[in-house]
Amino acid sequence: MSTITENALQSLQPPITPASFNANQSEPIRLYPLSNYTFGTKEAQPEEDPSVAARLSRLQQHYDSHGMRRTCEGILICHEHNHPHILMLQIANAFFKLPGDYLLPEDEEIDGFKKRLNERLAPVGTQFSGEGVNDEWEVADCLAQWWRPNFETFMYPFIPAHVTRPKECKKLYFIQLPRSKVLSVPKNMKLLAVPLFELYDNVQRYGPQLSAIPHLLSRYRFEFVDEAGTPVSITPGGGPYENRPGVKVLAGGDVDMKQENGQ
Template sequence: MQFTATGSSLYPILHHLKRMPEAVLYPLENYTFGTKDAQPEEDPSVAARLKRLENDYEQHGMRRSVEAVLVVHQHNHPHVLMLQIANAFFKLPGHYLQPGVDEKEGLKAILNERLGPGDPNEWSKEPDWEIGECLSTWWRPNFESYMYPYIPAHVTKPKEKKVLYFVHLPPHKVLCVPKNMKLLAVPLFELYDNSARYGAQLSTISHLLSRYDFKYAK
């Protein structure tokens, strides 16, 4: 197949391809941080979590999980907000969805539960979570800890689908962290090519965010 195009007809296509989605980032100090009751992990070990995944799969089929990529800036450099558990384990705010729940609406509810005020009556007083673009999708082919950004060719029934969404933060918001966790602002240069510390999924966030044209607000 042969393709030809004149300069005038090709320019709009190239101009469109050059566009990058914009995202406004606000300083970390714009946000108010509080604490609330601890939210213990549902499973005491990785083996227990995978066993529960297997039991849930038998009842409901493939699990769907959603996680939020929340980005602020410090000194005009993007930082991703992450939860740290037991001074070692890092994770994005998120959880698995109940069957039939919409991904974006479910993620809003999860963020309120994880980072909203301790009193659910206060959730509506805070700016709503603006769930943006899907950044990546990860698949768990078996009842094992490994997940991949694709479905392996030999897998016909993956056991879990995890979707990462970019969440556009408002200029100000109260974020309340469970007492058994820490909320850290991790710079992109720390995440980049650092799977040894953060794992395969989190270390790719720098690549995923490179598609954005960030605007650093005050």
Template structure:
């Protein structure tokens, strides 16, 4: 701390704090630039149902036979210009969703989720890419959110309403750690977009309540941003500098 006296006035200058602010913090996540990833295309994957009502009817039919539906979706994070971006599918230039889908009855949760991710984003058999753009297995991390569908309706909640004893669907969002390089192939009828957190935040009108809440889910983590050469170019506030 420095005190400067000028024309009878005393001014105190306090240097910026160098203390960290990361106690009891989740492990820091390293984010790679979106340009590190190779994007290809594969055969289209049409929606199973022609309408919302048909989708809800199928949900009801499956519930009566197998019970509550289990759905897993992935939050894949990269960065652009030192800001986190979420890789998100866009369908028909209007509807946004995370990669993933519902599990089959009796299917293991994590292994089944990896199968759904491969169906959406893994290269098609026979597609060839450079050796360093490998396609190793998905690294599934924390479950960062759960959403519940209490009835055969479009409404979902981040909790089970008190009067509901048998929810019809539980959707989990998992953080998926992206490696330094990865090949991602997108069905021809979809687009894969990198959506910044500032665009998602408080924007339920465009993205819906589930997707617009992702910035809150990720606020528990600190991020470390690296460039194409694996050089750290930025960190979250509170992390020690090197």
């Protein structure tokens, strides 16, 4: 019997179901499809610093006046073809970052973080109306803390042993997206939906912080639902993709959407 025939016969056999392997896990987190969300644009938000040197100089001024800078960024997750996608911003067609920013010195952490998320992604004026426009951000677990030991670009997921006064701490928070939400991105940025497999081990393109997100999320189980809110899959598991997931441009940027999405 040929190998092809043997493989065909094997594929008809039901898989062997192992014993339960879900000990000490929290309840699955529900992820809604990308199509449930509405995306738009708003006025541009130019970068505060024209160069890396200017940004580090401003960091030093902040440290001299207020101490360590506190920064919060959000990991917003939805799904496409039952695969988790992370919503992130792209600036100048090159630089990727998560929504969020540094907190003002007088801000409380979570309230200040929500203000920063609104600055980046909340719709303005009467651009949109209806469900999901004014929903509060649901800030869940803190998934990572990155530390800047000096006035340099390097950040570490730990405080080096010789450092007693780090200059910045950046926290990455898991943001639980509701069933629907309206998001608006500044015109000078793009809002992307990036699949986990694109981020994984891709330090060269996304840097150490973003490429580590699949590791951070591996602790969770995800329940994927359709547009009507009906569960269709849960990890581990899934199913064959009708279309291969990929990076999608959702809003912003002067681009040909069909060309960017590979259509």
